[in-house]
Amino acid sequence: MQEDPKQSAGNAKRLTITGLNKWFDQVHVVKDLNIDVEPGEFLVLLGPSGCGKTTALRMIAGLEAVASGAIVIGETEITNLLPKYRNIAMVFQSYALYPHKTVAENIGFPFKVRGIKGEVRDAAVRDAAAQVHMESMLDRYPRQLSGGERQRVALARAIVRRPDVFLMDEPLSNLDAKLRIYMRAELKHMQHELGTTTIYVTHDQVEAMTLAHRVVIMNHGELQQIGTPLEVYNNPSNTFVAGFMGSPPMNLINGNISQGSFQTEGMNIPMNGKLQDGAVVLGFRPEDADIVDSGQGHFNARVFTVELAGDYTLVTVVFGDNSVTVKMPSDYDAAYDSEAAVRFSMEKTLFFDAKSGERLEMGGS
Amino acid sequence: MNSSAEPGFVGRRSRWFEPAGIGKLSPGGKLITYFFLLLWAFVVLFPIYWLLITAFKLPPDVNNGPTYLPWIDFQPSLHAWRNIFVEDFADTFRSYSNSIIISFFSTILCVIIGSLAAYALVRIQYKPKFGSILLFVLSLVGAFIAVGQWGIDWRFGVTAGLAVFFLLWRATVRRHLSDRQMSLALGVLLVVAASLFFAASLSAEFAEYGRPGSIILVLLVIGWSTAHWLKSSIGNADILFWVISQRILPPVVVVLPIYIMFQRIGLLDTHFALILTYAVVNLPIVVWLMHDFISTIPLDLEESAQLDGASHLQIFWEIVLPLSRPGLAATTLLTLILSWNEYLLATFLSTTKAQTMPLMVAAQITQERGIYWWNMAVVIIIMIIPVVAMAFVLQRFIAKGVLLGAVKG
Numbered sequence: 001m002q003e004d005p006k007q008s009a010g011n012a013k014r015l016t017i018t019g020l021n022k023w024f025d026q027v028h029v030v031k032d033l034n035i036d037v038e039p040g041e042f043l044v045l046l047g048p049s050g051c052g053k054t055t056a057l058r059m060i061a062g063l064e065a066v067a068s069g070a071i072v073i074g075e076t077e078i079t080n081l082l083p084k085y086r087n088i089a090m091v092f093q094s095y096a097l098y099p100h101k102t103v104a105e106n107i108g109f110p111f112k113v114r115g116i117k118g119e120v121r122d123a124a125v126r127d128a129a130a131q132v133h134m135e136s137m138l139d140r141y142p143r144q145l146s147g148g149e150r151q152r153v154a155l156a157r158a159i160v161r162r163p164d165v166f167l168m169d170e171p172l173s174n175l176d177a178k179l180r181i182y183m184r185a186e187l188k189h190m191q192h193e194l195g196t197t198t199i200y201v202t203h204d205q206v207e208a209m210t211l212a213h214r215v216v217i218m219n220h221g222e223l224q225q226i227g228t229p230l231e232v233y234n235n236p237s238n239t240f241v242a243g244f245m246g247s248p249p250m251n252l253i254n255g256n257i258s259q260g261s262f263q264t265e266g267m268n269i270p271m272n273g274k275l276q277d278g279a280v281v282l283g284f285r286p287e288d289a290d291i292v293d294s295g296q297g298h299f300n301a302r303v304f305t306v307e308l309a310g311d312y313t314l315v316t317v318v319f320g321d322n323s324v325t326v327k328m329p330s331d332y333d334a335a336y337d338s339e340a341a342v343r344f345s346m347e348k349t350l351f352f353d354a355k356s357g358e359r360l361e362m363g364g365s
Numbered sequence: 366m367n368s369s370a371e372p373g374f375v376g377r378r379s380r381w382f383e384p385a386g387i388g389k390l391s392p393g394g395k396l397i398t399y400f401f402l403l404l405w406a407f408v409v410l411f412p413i414y415w416l417l418i419t420a421f422k423l424p425p426d427v428n429n430g431p432t433y434l435p436w437i438d439f440q441p442s443l444h445a446w447r448n449i450f451v452e453d454f455a456d457t458f459r460s461y462s463n464s465i466i467i468s469f470f471s472t473i474l475c476v477i478i479g480s481l482a483a484y485a486l487v488r489i490q491y492k493p494k495f496g497s498i499l500l501f502v503l504s505l506v507g508a509f510i511a512v513g514q515w516g517i518d519w520r521f522g523v524t525a526g527l528a529v530f531f532l533l534w535r536a537t538v539r540r541h542l543s544d545r546q547m548s549l550a551l552g553v554l555l556v557v558a559a560s561l562f563f564a565a566s567l568s569a570e571f572a573e574y575g576r577p578g579s580i581i582l583v584l585l586v587i588g589w590s591t592a593h594w595l596k597s598s599i600g601n602a603d604i605l606f607w608v609i610s611q612r613i614l615p616p617v618v619v620v621l622p623i624y625i626m627f628q629r630i631g632l633l634d635t636h637f638a639l640i641l642t643y644a645v646v647n648l649p650i651v652v653w654l655m656h657d658f659i660s661t662i663p664l665d666l667e668e669s670a671q672l673d674g675a676s677h678l679q680i681f682w683e684i685v686l687p688l689s690r691p692g693l694a695a696t697t698l699l700t701l702i703l704s705w706n707e708y709l710l711a712t713f714l715s716t717t718k719a720q721t722m723p724l725m726v727a728a729q730i731t732q733e734r735g736i737y738w739w740n741m742a743v744v745i746i747i748m749i750i751p752v753v754a755m756a757f758v759l760q761r762f763i764a765k766g767v768l769l770g771a772v773k774g
Binding site for chain 2: 061062063083084089090092094098099109112113114157
């Protein structure tokens with residue numbers, strides 16, 4: 001399903017970030033970031049707001065100074081280069097179109113400031129506009145365009161000068177839901193066509209899953225995990241990633257391991273494999289569990305809500321202080337506050353260290 | 366539930382104060398609004414009417430009590446227009462062209478410098494050390510004293526002052542003394558001062574030692590606070606406030622020093638002196654207004670332009686200036702009117718060669734023959750015309766909505 005980035009890489013450049021750090025006064029916003037972006041790769045920086053992903057992107061763009069570390073594109077170190085010498089294009093969340101310039105002037109602006117005019121510029125502008133299906137609106141002003149059209153113009157302005165790297169800062173978040181899904185597909189197709197190395201920042205894990213060759217998950221300025229969408233979904237390296245990826249995210253239940261079984265209030269489940277005794281967090285995905293009659297499952301719980309979401313139904317149950325969400329077929333229904341039980345697949349269940357949040361590997365059984 | 370029964374909520378007031386519909390005025394409200402509008406229109410328009418008819422009156426029509434209506438109260442005459450345009454033509458023409466040249470160039474200078482300064486204050490964070498500012502002021506004061514007291518050539522004086530400032534600045538502010546060195550120096554000086562006081566109190570023989578002791582103490586206090594200042598710095602908000610605070614001072618306070626300055630450098634009664642002075646006097650207003658306009662331009666646009674390859678000047682020229690056009694037009698108009706109407710500084714800095722229109726208005730008040738109201742009215746009318754024309758031209762640019770479509774989704 002995911003195509004190999006190397007296939008589409010013509011003359012795409014590799015982007016290497018080593019030991020990148022940034023402080024805002026006393027706050028350490030980006031902590032020792034190391035990322036190696038393959039040529040032509042679509043890399044998504046994912047994390048909650050304030051996790052340092054946008055700051056990292058702005059450092060790559062040259063809009064923020066780097067405290068320490070190095071950024072290299074291809075063979076060229078660009079760490080302390082001015083933005084205009086980096087050959088990087090960026091699409092802003094706000095699109096940042098120049099309101100007093102027409103669509104053609106907006107797209108042609110990178111040429112204008114370099115003193116390139118005439119047929120060269122016009123041809124490039126037409127090409128870029130055609131690529132985003134805006135060739136019929138070259139004479140309009142941004143205020144005469146819809147949100148989706150503005151987004152296309154911003155993309156055209158980024159692709160018009162064939163940059164080494166594309167940076168995108170939540171480019172779809174200002175669009176309405178329907179348009180966002182459509183533009184997402186277009187964006188992915190366009191990146192595949194151009195084969196340009198792309199870094200995309202978002203807080204939306206669905207966007208990250210659908211767009212990325214690889215996802216970088218960040219929290220508190222630290223890299224949590226880097227891997228393909230499938231890897232980070234199936235094998236989250238810690239509780240943060242587990243709780244962030246997926247909609248709804250993984251269910252996490254605090255408990256203890258003793259005598260080869262997982263124990264918490266109302267639960268006592270024998271383990272397949274071996275783990276050290278101690279405090280752990282048990283995690284399973286909503287789709288890997290079922291609601292069954294009381295007494296038939298791994299633990300008993302009380303039905304809290306039942307939400308129909310089209311092709312499936314989300315059932316939230318509570319037991320003790322925990323709440324667990326389970327994905328059921330759309331024809332499932334249950335009365336509020338009725339007694340039920342949850343059964344989940346022990347093979348797909350993951351365990352994390354309660355203190356550090358790190359994933360615990362099961363020993364041989 | 367039965368809120369409709371509550372008279373307080375549904376009871377209607379008298380029909381006079383009940384609007385006919387949503388977004389409409391009540392009849393009573395309309396009456397009051399139009400009454401005040403008409404009153405205000407009368408207050409604004411009557412002086413202009415008075416000016417117009419006075420320009421066509423003969424001296425007796427003015428002097429023998431008020432007359433209101435042409436052809437009924439008095440016979441209109443071109444007598445005053447002949448005075449201004451035929452007999453005093455050279456004088457009128459010179460004042461008029463002086464006014465145009467001075468206000469035009471001072472406005473251009475002022476708006477260019479002011480909007481660049483405002484842009485810098487919006488986008489760049491300055492942290493000047495207090496010590497640098499103090500040094501700069503002291504060096505300039507030294508230069509002025511040298512020029513004023515010892516008659517040194519002013520160009521030499523200012524250059525030397527600036528040179529002294531840079532040397533001292535490099536030596537002191539840029540290189541901090543370490544805390545240990547500071548406390549050591551303080552300690553030594555305190556010990557010396559203490560022993561001097563001690564010696565003075567011991568016997569009358571050493572009484573005069575008290576004075577150097579006090580001097581050292583005073584120096585210590587000054588040095589201590591200076592050292593403290595040197596370390597502290599001010600920010601953009603302080604700079605902006607300082608710029609605006611220049612307008613708090615009434616111009617009459619500084620007009621004499623300005624006069625003496627230009628007298629010393631021999632530039633009295635020149636266009637240059639008035640252009641420069643007006644530009645400086647109006648600069649705070651331009652910086653203040655443009656600061657507000659420029660800070661409404663989204664930073665994203667400039668960052669995007671940076672990534673598109675534009676330099677700082679290109680960004681200013683291609684993005685910031687076009688987007689602050691309404692503000693620029695309003696500011697230009699205001700500055701133009703302020704310089705056009707300025708009287709106080711013009712009376713001091715010009716006599717005949719650089720005389721401006723406001724001075725010509727004032728010149729119609731004579732000692733021996735009283736006030737030539739009819740001539741004054743003509744001068745004022747021709748003075749108003751270019752400002753009205755400018756207002757019409759610039760009004761087209763003072764339109765809203767230039768930023769529409771920039772960043773909203």
